[in-house]
Amino acid sequence: MHFRMAGRSFSVHPVWLLITLTVFVILIKLGWWQLSRAVEKEQQLQQLASWQAEGPLSWTQLQQLPLAEADLVQIADQARWLAPRVWLLDNKMVQSRIGYDVVIPVQFNRFDPPVLVNLGWVPAAGSRNELPDIEIPEELPIRGLLRTSFGSFRLGQNLEAGGDWPMRIQQIELESINPYLPEPALPAVIYQMEQSPFLPHYQPVVLPPEKHRGYALQWFMLGVAALGVALAASLRKEDDNEQN
Template sequence: MQFKVRRMHVHLHPVWFLITLTAFAILIKLSWWQLDRAAEKTGQLQQQSEWQAQGPVNWTQLQRIDLSQADLLQFADHGQWLAPMVWLVDNKIVDGKVGYDVVVPVQFSRFDAPLLVNLGWIEGAGSRAELPEFEIPEHLAIEGVLRTTFGNIRLGQNLEDHGQWPMRIQQIELDDLAAYLPQPAFPAVIYQQGASPFVTHYQAVVMPPEKHRGYALQWFLLAIAVVGVALAASIRKEGSDE
């Protein structure tokens, strides 16, 4: 591909042109993706702020709320741990230390569906063959944030069932845990933010929107740089050797 700009001839080899175009498209796509993430985080922060302004709801109130609108609401109530069920979510890092998030089913009335509660983090034992030892009160004051979206793409087996509690899991998946519960769990998870025998560390929004916008700008500038370098390498002055 050739074209002339004033006294400059620009010659782009077809292969390098395709490589440049592909790189430019990928970088622009990454920039837009970061902008989408920034918009998503802005929406989450706004929704969380609105729920915080309304104050926490209890179990009875929660059952009357449309769950499609309930993500990030504040929850507070007293419930009973369905002992001895405990799931340890693997590979959680807090302050540079590897451990587990402790998830238990809690029931707020005898015949209602259990609600899964992430009580917080505990450091792992010295060996993968060992699980940490801990105690959980039978009655719990639950005070935290509710999430209706959780879990990520997972490869391999999720749950390790060795016939005893606690059991190690890779992430919370309600279908995997349903077989151990007296009835299907409520389709949400509470992340404890009040008093807990474990380290509460959950943040609904880890990376703020401003950081995503910064990354978007970086990807955009890289896209411009790729085009600029390609053009600079292809320019020949009039009278120069082709």
């Protein structure tokens, strides 16, 4: 395939043209995806700031909101642990040490459905066969942040059920957890934000919008670079043919 641009002649093989255009489209799409992530993070930060200005809500006050609108709400109330259920969220690195996040089900009122609470981090023992000792009071104060969006990609089995508590889990999935509860839990997780026997470390926004915009610029530049390299290669090929 031959074409002229800016007074120069280019020769491109159709297969290489298809590959170049495919790479260019993928890189541009990645750039736009990063820009959309930046907008999403800005909205989350604005929502978080708005709820922070309102101050923490009690569980009764939070129930007045539709769950879909309660994301990033701060909650402060007393809850009852549904003992002996404890899940250890695996492979959590904090302060350069590997460990677990401690996840338990609680009820704020007797007849309300359970809700999961991430109490924070504990270091792992020296062996995978040994789990840390977890002590949780029957009644405990919850001071945390409610998220209605949680979970992540995983490989393999989620729950390592050995019949004893605590149980190790790869990520929070209600499909894995609900069979161990008296009734299905709310599709939400409260992340404890105050210091306790466990170390809270949850960050609702890990990468700021500026980071995503920077990544978007990098993807766009890579896309332009891919086109530039392809054009330069086809031009050199044409020039070589003319010299011969």
